[in-house]
Amino acid sequence: MKRPSLSFLSRVLAPLRAAYESLPPPVRRWTTPMLLAVFFVIALFSPSFINLYWQQVLIYVGINIILTASLNLVNGYMGEFSVGHAGFMAVGAYVASILTVWVFPRWGLGEYVPYLFPLALLIGGLAAGLTGLVIAFPSFRTRGDYLAIVTLAWNMIVKSVLENIDAIGGPRGFMGMQKLTSVAWVYVWVIITIYLLRNLVYSNFGRGTLSIREDEIASSLVSVDTRKVKITVFVVAAFFAGIAGGLFAHIIQFINPRSFSILKSTDVLVMVYLGGIGSLGGSILGATVYTVLLELLRPLQVWRWVVGPLLLVLLMIFRPYGIMGMREWRFLIPPEERVETVAALMERIRRKREAVAAPAPAGGSSG
Amino acid sequence: MPMLRIRGLTHYFGGLRAVHDFHLDLEPGELVGIIGPNGAGKTTVFNLITGVYRPTEGEILFNGHNLVGKRSDQIVSLGIARTFQTIRLFKNLSVLDNVRIAHFARASYGVLTAVFRLPKYVREEAETRERALELLELMGLSEQATWVASSLPYGLQRRLEIARALATEPRLLLLDEPAAGMNPGEIAELMELIQWIRQRFDLTIVLIEHQMRVVMGICERIKVLDFGETIAEGTPVEIQNNPRVIEAYLGEEAVV
Amino acid sequence: MQTLVQQVLNALQLGSVYALIALGYTMVYGIITLINFAHGDIFMVSTYVAFFVGTALMSQLLRLPGIVVFVLTVLAAMFATALLAVLIERFAYKPLRQAPRVSAVITALGVGLFLENFTLATIGPDPRFLPKFFPVVTFTMGGVAFSNIQIIIIAVSAVVMLLLDTIVRRTMVGMAMRAVSWDKFTAPLMGVPVDRIISITFAIGASIAAIGGTLFGMVYTVDPYMGIRIGWWAFISAVVGGIGNIRGAMIGGYILGFVEIFTPVILPASTYRDFVAFSLLLVLLIFRPYGILGRPVAQKV
Structure with missing residues (x-):
């Protein structure tokens, strides 16, 4: 696979990077958490200096980041093709809304x-995660196109079921939610999502996930339990989609089955492939760029809905792996996984071994 | 009791008989070669042993475990690893990750331990990383550990595939045409490597190969397949003088 | 009993249209293993072409007989839609033939949504009606009422399907199509012009959808969302029948026609139709992933 170059971005960020490198190591270690904390404080007080409209845009950006990163796990890291992410989002949205509107008040x-x-x-x-099993089990037997159809059918079924349950409003929708989603809350959930997903990606499960994308048969032949990995990935992705759904329901305060149609799923797809497959940094970037772009295009009215699909087609033709395809922002890579750490460890191992025995024939540094 | 015991292994693809009544007893430490013309069913035997296909008939016992009906990953965890005729690395992943993926079955931490970065995850990951790097270093891939697998030169890709198989800690290693596409120099290196890993990791090896030089050079025992049937079995010298083998390879005229 | 026969006729009528559209999905999949998600919207465009051409030709000035207008409308819709499909293939799908398969599927999804939203932006969401090409005549036979339009739809569809089946099985073009679908790499070595055959497949699939589109427009309204609404059902038909299999698509179309008409008869509300159809699809995919007539593909190791 071809890797797009990031020369422009890295050139822009070079001075920042240099400044960061010049910091003493203990300070460097705490830079990211400190910055995150500072941003949290800003987010907390943002309502006092950002108008309602832009608060809302920021909230949508956050929700979309969660959706995009979680779908990226399935489509980008595992290489499956799910087109039904909005279905899981719907489950989370309805369950969370029913809890805050009916269940909690009823319990006093x-x-x-x-x-x-x-x-x-x-x-x-969790409810959404549980329904993730609906996709996980068929994925044992079918792959590619057929699994795409399964996810599509799932999205349609969720929508149709919601339309037919009169108790939660049927096609009219469900309302009465308080406006509980704030910039600060979304910010916290984005950080949690990205942090947990990053840990997953750089674990045994994450590598198993990637190996399924690369070559499923080879993967099972080097001991990867592909079923376990698929269940994990689909459930985790659905879980975060559900969280995003709950946040979404408590900002617009009115949900109906049409909010979670295949169109919504397609929007998430655009963000995944815009930002780049197999990259959490890409998901953040893709969700941000696309959400803001659509807001800026608001004056175009109906025409702006032409932009998303067109963008998707052009992306696929000219840059199928997205802006950050299979690359990662440095701060999102755990320190022990960074290239220089691994190289240093390798060097230590080589010294240790050279003192003891010879390597494999024709090996050593001949490569 | 042999390490691997295959009896009456038969496999059909639709109406096509790919393997018929294949037998094999493998003692620990042996190095056995399987040869035969293209389409003789050699790779199919590997696919049947490793659970890629389910045999139409026959039994496969490995250290007393029945392998028929088990999933590939379960079979690999029992101690059988293999390589592929055409290299099947995880192309876009790093050399290190290729090897680490083969540690999958041995990791004991769960998903929650991973996502919350609990001490067990940190400890096991550090261990896995170190062991994978040690293996790479041993296999002469130390400089390339952080490279993307597809950027390795061909010979090193073969080497990495063997390293990846070794990372599953096998007792039995199945090599499917490891010398394919190699020049004579590389082949000599490969033969040395196979004998070296056999010693170093105390392996039993089954080798499918077209290069007679390799098979005759390092195998102690050879089985010859043709159209799914076993037509000969014996030491390299016996095989070289077997008329049925010569016929299968060169056609009848050559015998006359 | 009479209502039952009545419903069967309705199901056949609807099933015919589904089958005609399903053929396009299945032919394209058969030849380049691409789920052409844009096909439903190509069908939608065809009904708009039929609407505009039909309305123009029916104007009092021309005084053409209904049957002539009908034939001209169908031909115009077929031609325009075939052209559209070939252009889409050429500019959106062809560059991706070497790319990972997922890229092409996503592109197809994008093209479909583009067509839908583009139509929405230019023509607007209001439903339209095709002009009446023929005076509607209703026959009653044994208490069952059916119209000449119904008969035309069922009959024309049947003829088109028979014709297509013959083309694919008996002609050189059909043989070339099967050769390409069997082996894209060997076919050119046998002198089969692969690119042209792929274009022809798209053109045929789209023109059949256009026939379906015109027939559909004679009974139902036309709007930008019909590509999704009807297209998905046709798509399920193709999958249920075994995507890539032409006869499977026809059978699937009729099955889905029956599902749609008979669901409200059995279940309380017509809103359950989607649920039933997609659940059917899901269950089928789990237990028989390759559809009724499809065959599993062996994986090469």
Whole structure:
């Protein structure tokens, strides 16, 4: 696969990088957490200096980052083709909304709803994660196009089921949610999502996931339990889609089955492939660029809905792996996985071994 | 009790008989070659042993475990590893990751341990990284550990594929035409390598190969397949003088 | 009993249209293993072409007989839609033939949405009606009422399908199509012009969808969302029948026609139709992933 060059971006960021490198190591170690904390404080107080409209845009950016990063796990890292992400989002949105609107107040917890909001999101996420199994099991037997159809059918079924349950409003939708989603909350969930997904990606499961994308048969022939990996990936991706759905429901305060149609799934696809497959940094970038772009195009009215699909087609033809395809931002790579750390460790191992025995014939540094 | 015991292994693709009544008893430490013309069913035997296909008939016992009906990853975890006729590396992943993926079955931490970065995950990951790098260093791939696998030269890709197979800690290694596409110099290196890893990792090896030089040079025992049937079995010298083998390879006229 | 026969006729009518569209999905998949998600929207465009051409030709000035207008409308829709499909193939899919398969599928999805939103932006969301080419005549036979339009739809579809089946099985073009679908790499060595055959496949698939589109427009309304609404059902038909298999697509089309008409008869509300259709698809894919007539592909190791 061809890797797009990032020369422009890296050139722009070069001075920043140099400044960062010049810091003493203990400071460097705490730079990222410190920056994250500073941003959190900014997010917390943002309502006092950002108008409602831009707050809302920021919130959508955050929700889309969660959706994009989680779908990237399936489509980018595992190389499956899921087109039904909005289905999981719907499950999370409805479950979380039912909790905050009906269940908690009925238990006499009405006034605590704002504090119980994270719990509602979690339960919504778990419910969505559970439904992730619906896709995971068929994926044992079918791959590629057929699995794409399964995910598509799943999206349609969720929408159709929601339309037919009158108790939650059927096609009219569900409302009554408080506006609980704030910039700060979204920010926290984005950080949690990216952090957890990063840990997953750089683990045994993450490598298993990548190996399925590269060559599923070879993967099982080097001991990867592909079923376990697929279940993990689909459930985790669905879980985060559910979280995003809950956040979404508590910002627009009105959801109906049409909000979670195949169109929504396609939007997430565009963001995944715009930002770049197999890259969390790409997901952040793709979600941000696309969300902001659509907002800027608002004056075009109906025509702006032509932009997404057109962009998707052009991307596929000219840059199928997206802006950051299979590359990662440095700060998103765990320190022990960075190239220089690995090289240093290798050097140590070589010295140690050279003192003891000879390497394989024709080996050593002949490559 | 042999390490690997195959009895009456038969496989059909639709109506086509790919392997018929294949037998093999393998003692620990042996190096056995399987040769035969293209389409003789050699690779199919490997695919049947490693669970890629389920045999139509026959039994495969490995250290007392019945392999028929097991998934590939379970079979590999029991101690059988293989390489492929056409190299099947994880092309876009680093050399290190290619080897680390083969540690999959041995990792004992769960998903939650991983996503929350609990101490067990950190400890096991450090161990895996170190062992994978040690193996790479041993196999002469130390400089390339952080390279993308597809950027390796051909010979090193073969080498990495063997390293990846070794990383699963096999007792039995199945090599499918490891010398394919190599020049004479590389072939000599490869033969040396195979004998070296056999010693170093205490392996039993089955080798499919077209290069007679390799098979005759390092195998102790050879089986010859033709159209799915075993037509001869014996030491390299016996095989070289077997009329049926000569016929299968060169056609009948050559015998006369 | 009478209502049952009535419903069967309705199901056949709808199933015919699904089958005609499903053929396009299945032919393209058969030849380049691409799920052409844009096909439903190509069908949608065809109904708009039929709408504009038909309306123009029916104007009082020309005084053409209905049957002539109908034939001209169908031909115009077929031609325009075939051209559109060939252009899409040439500019959106062909550059991706060497790329990972997923890229092409996503592109198809994008092209479909583009067509839909483009139509929405230029023509607007209001439903339109095709002009009446023929006066509607209703026959009653044994208490069952059916119209001449219904008969035309069912009959024309059947003839088109028979014709296509013959083309694919008996003619040189059909043989070339099967050769390309069998082995894209060997076919050119046998003198088969692969690119042209792929273009022809897209053109045939789209023109059949255009016939379906015109017939559909004679009974139902035309709007930008029909590509998705009808297209998905046709797509399920193709998959249920075994995507890549032409006779499978026809059978699948009729099955889905029956599902759509009979679901409201059995279940309380017509809103369950999607649920039933997609669940059917899901269950089928789990237990028989290659459809009714499709065959599994062996994986090479």
